[in-house]
Amino acid sequence: MSHVELKNVSKTFNLRSGGANIKTRALDNLSLNIERGEIVALTGPSGCGKTTALRIIMGLEEASGGMIRVAGKEINGCGLDRGMVFQHAELLPWRSAVDNIRFALEANGVAASEIAERAERFIDLVGLRHAMHHRPHQLSGGMKQRVGIARALAIDPEVLLMDEPFGALDSQTREVLQMELLDIHQRTGKTIIFVTHDLDEAVLLADRIAVMVKGRLREIIDVNIERPRNDMRAIRGSEEFARKRHLAWDALHSHPEDAVAAHGSETSDTTPLRATA
Amino acid sequence: MTISNYHESIAVKKPRFSVKDMPSWSITLISVATLMIVWELCGPWINPLFGSYPSQIIRSFLDMMSDGMLVRAFVQSIQPFVVGYALAALAGIPIGLLLGRYRVFDAAFGIYITAGYATPSIALVPLLMIWFGLGFSVKVVIVFLMAFFPICINTTAGVKAVPKTLIEVGTAFCASQTKIMRQIVLPATLPYIMAGLRLAVGKAVIGMILAEFLTALSGLGGIIINAANSFRTAEMFVPIILVMILAVVLEKLLALLEHVVAPWQREISGDGH
Ligand SMILES: Nc1ncnc2c1ncn2[C@@H]1O[C@H](COP(=O)(O)OP(=O)(O)OP(=O)(O)O)[C@@H](O)[C@H]1O
Ligand SMILES: [Mg+2]
Numbered sequence: 001m002s003h004v005e006l007k008n009v010s011k012t013f014n015l016r017s018g019g020a021n022i023k024t025r026a027l028d029n030l031s032l033n034i035e036r037g038e039i040v041a042l043t044g045p046s047g048c049g050k051t052t053a054l055r056i057i058m059g060l061e062e063a064s065g066g067m068i069r070v071a072g073k074e075i076n077g078c079g080l081d082r083g084m085v086f087q088h089a090e091l092l093p094w095r096s097a098v099d100n101i102r103f104a105l106e107a108n109g110v111a112a113s114e115i116a117e118r119a120e121r122f123i124d125l126v127g128l129r130h131a132m133h134h135r136p137h138q139l140s141g142g143m144k145q146r147v148g149i150a151r152a153l154a155i156d157p158e159v160l161l162m163d164e165p166f167g168a169l170d171s172q173t174r175e176v177l178q179m180e181l182l183d184i185h186q187r188t189g190k191t192i193i194f195v196t197h198d199l200d201e202a203v204l205l206a207d208r209i210a211v212m213v214k215g216r217l218r219e220i221i222d223v224n225i226e227r228p229r230n231d232m233r234a235i236r237g238s239e240e241f242a243r244k245r246h247l248a249w250d251a252l253h254s255h256p257e258d259a260v261a262a263h264g265s266e267t268s269d270t271t272p273l274r275a276t277a
Numbered sequence: 278m279t280i281s282n283y284h285e286s287i288a289v290k291k292p293r294f295s296v297k298d299m300p301s302w303s304i305t306l307i308s309v310a311t312l313m314i315v316w317e318l319c320g321p322w323i324n325p326l327f328g329s330y331p332s333q334i335i336r337s338f339l340d341m342m343s344d345g346m347l348v349r350a351f352v353q354s355i356q357p358f359v360v361g362y363a364l365a366a367l368a369g370i371p372i373g374l375l376l377g378r379y380r381v382f383d384a385a386f387g388i389y390i391t392a393g394y395a396t397p398s399i400a401l402v403p404l405l406m407i408w409f410g411l412g413f414s415v416k417v418v419i420v421f422l423m424a425f426f427p428i429c430i431n432t433t434a435g436v437k438a439v440p441k442t443l444i445e446v447g448t449a450f451c452a453s454q455t456k457i458m459r460q461i462v463l464p465a466t467l468p469y470i471m472a473g474l475r476l477a478v479g480k481a482v483i484g485m486i487l488a489e490f491l492t493a494l495s496g497l498g499g500i501i502i503n504a505a506n507s508f509r510t511a512e513m514f515v516p517i518i519l520v521m522i523l524a525v526v527l528e529k530l531l532a533l534l535e536h537v538v539a540p541w542q543r544e545i546s547g548d549g550h
Contacts, residue, residue: 060445077448084449090442094464094541103460107452137545155450 001072002033003191004057004159009066011052011215026052028215029066037189041202043248044212050195051087053212054161057193058084070159080108083157085165087195089148091136097147098123098132104151122150125180142169146177153184162194166201175232178205186228199252203244204235211251219251329511334518337511346500347515354496355523357413358485361420365477368421369428370470376429377436378462390433394426398484402491416488423484424477431476435469436462468542471535475528482524 011027026049034040042050055061057068059078068075070082091100101119110118123132126146136144145168152160165181166174182205185192196202202209209221223244225235235241296304313331320330329337341347376383376390398419409415439462447457489498497516504513536543 058449060449078451080451086442086446086449088442090446092443092446092461092464093545094539103446103452104450107447107450107456135541135544137541151450 003036003038003071004032004034004193005067005069006030006032006053006057007067007069009053009056009063009068011049011056011061012064026215027056027063030212030215030217031066032210032217032220034191034193036191037185038208039185039192039194039206041206041209042193042195042212043197043199043202043209044218044252046197048212049215050212051163052215054084054163054193054195057159058082058161060084080155081157082159082161083152083155085145085148085152085160085162087163087167089136089141089144091144091147091151093136096133096135097128097139097143100136100147101151101154104155108155118154122154123147125153126150126177142173145169146173149177156188158191160190160192160194162192164195164197167197174201179232181205182227182229199245199248200236202248203241204229204232209244209248211248213252218254219247221247221251325510326508327510329514333511334514337509338515341500341512341515347519350496350500350516351519354485354489354498357416357488358420358481361417361484362424362477362481364417365421365424365428365481366474369425369473369477370432373429373432373470373473374436374458374462374466377433377466378458383433387433390426390429393422394430398422399487399491402487406492411493415492416485419488419492420481420484423487424481427476427480428470428473431469431473432466435466435473438469439465464539467539468535471531471539475531475535478527478531479524482520486520 009027009030010025013024013026015022015024028049030049030053032040042053044050052061056063057070057075059075059082070079091097092103095103098119101122102115105115105118120129120132123129126149128143128146128150131139131143134143136147139147145165149162149165152162166177169177178201181192184190192205194205199209203223203225206223209223210217211219211221221244223240225238225240229235317331320332323330325333338347372386372390376387401422402419405415405418409418443461443465444457447461452460485496486498486501489496490502494502497520500516501513504510
């Protein structure tokens with residue numbers, strides 16, 4: 001039994017604008033099974049439904065059709081078994097960094113005596129002890145994102161859902177946190193689903209890369225790089241890395257005409273994918 | 278040019294005096310003082326029947342203070358004001374929160390709030406007098422009606438402006454409805470609530486004076502009417518200015534309170550230049 005199972009999941013958004021009813025099919029019969037302890041990267045052009053897929057797994061959004069099971073049970077809204085890192089951090093502006101982590105712990109009935117200690121432990125984990133009493137607007141974008149990651153990790157979920165968790169970070173911090181994530185994964189065996197536009201990151205971290213286009217799964221690429229993946233340098237230089245990166249790139253660009261048709265006005269969003277090639 | 282030269286040249290160049298460097302309160306003070314002086318200088322040309330000027334008003338003020346009349350009137354006025362305003366805040370904030378948060382509640386009761394706000398409260402005074410008499414309680418009700426709607430409507434607007442994503446954070450971390458309400462919706466709405474409370478001060482002061490004019494003559498409003506009836510114009514200005522000062526002081530106090538309860542707000546938003 002897979003840990004997270006998506007079966008023919010569809011999602012249609014109805015938007016009313018100026019009397020007209022606009023339908024957007026964000027997910028179209030998406031089926032994907034994710035094993036316990038696996039890291040899966042979701043990638044694809046902007047607007048292809050990655051965030052929507054994560055939100056549906058989290059239970060923040062209801063699917064229009066299909067079935068989502070986590071640990072064999074069909075999901076019913078949000079649950080403590082899943083933790084979410086939002087694309088734009090989404091910290092509570094009136095709470096300091098450490099208090100934002102506390103919020104998640106308080107909400108989940110962690111014993112009061114344990115909350116303070118645990119919140120500080122996770123602030124340390126993302127290297128923000130010096131800024132733990134800063135409010136979000138006093139933090140840089142990358143620091144906010146790190147608080148968001150710490151907050152999701154603090155509740156110790158079995159499934160970690162991360163929406164472009166390292167997208168806003170400088171490359172050094174990104175590498176540190178990538179290593180940190182691999183380390184956490186190694187130690188805890190969490191199932192991790194993360195969205196990324198960075199194919200390098202996808203290959204470095206994931207066991208499988210799910211390439212989505214227009215709400216559909218275009219291709220799944222297995223990455224056969226041994227764990228623990230400690231030596232990033234060696235991995236980057238390996239043949240498997242180059243090959244899988246290539247495959248992923250090809251999958252993204254195999255039908256450029258429909259990618260252009262679907263995202264014609266969003267070229268600025270899709271160019272980074274090409275630029276990294 | 279060497280670096281030390283460069284620094285010297287800065288030190289030598291004395292900063293020219295600029296209004297921009299002055300603290301806001303001192304600019305306000307100068308503005309008020311100037312107005313007072315101009316008013317005072319124009320004094321002798323003002324017909325004492327139609328107007329007055331600062332020194333005369335201060336003399337009246339001292340007279341009214343010495344016989345205790347002003348203090349008595351002030352106490353009389355402030356009581357229904359405080360009670361009415363407090364009740365308005367106590368009712369307006371929770372009702373506003375519910376209206377903003379729950380669509381069904383809004384659909385069922387929002388219409389009364391809109392209607393109540395649109396109805397001029399003065400129109401209700403005769404009816405209120407029949408219901409509540411001419412004494413203390415009718416004044417409380419009038420102040421309440423004036424203050425309740427801005428507080429309630431602002432709170433509702435604030436709740437509706439809470440970013441959906443913040444509420445989703447609560448949902449994603451399995452926070453209960455009450456926790457989402459108390460720890461996400463309420464703090465996010467605080468700036469709006471404070472704005473409502475500040476607006477309501479002005480409204481409540483109007484309500485207070487109005488009630489004293491239209492129901493049993495009493496308090497500061499009573500002094501105004503009595504002084505006007507006997508053409509003691511300087512005496513009339515005393516309660517008017519007192520009420521003005523009361524409203525301004527309360528408003529400033531609430532602004533101060535806002536910085537205490539919602540300090541992040543000032544940090545996030547840009548202050549005017
Ligand atoms: N609440 C919504 N209402 C209407 N349409 C929506 C809504 N949320 C998403 N969509 C639409 O669904 C599609 C998928 O959006 P989604 O946010 O999942 O894309 P994404 O793959 O995460 O893109 P990006 O890489 O830019 O973050 C888009 O066409 C978007 O316009
Ligand atoms: Mg997205």
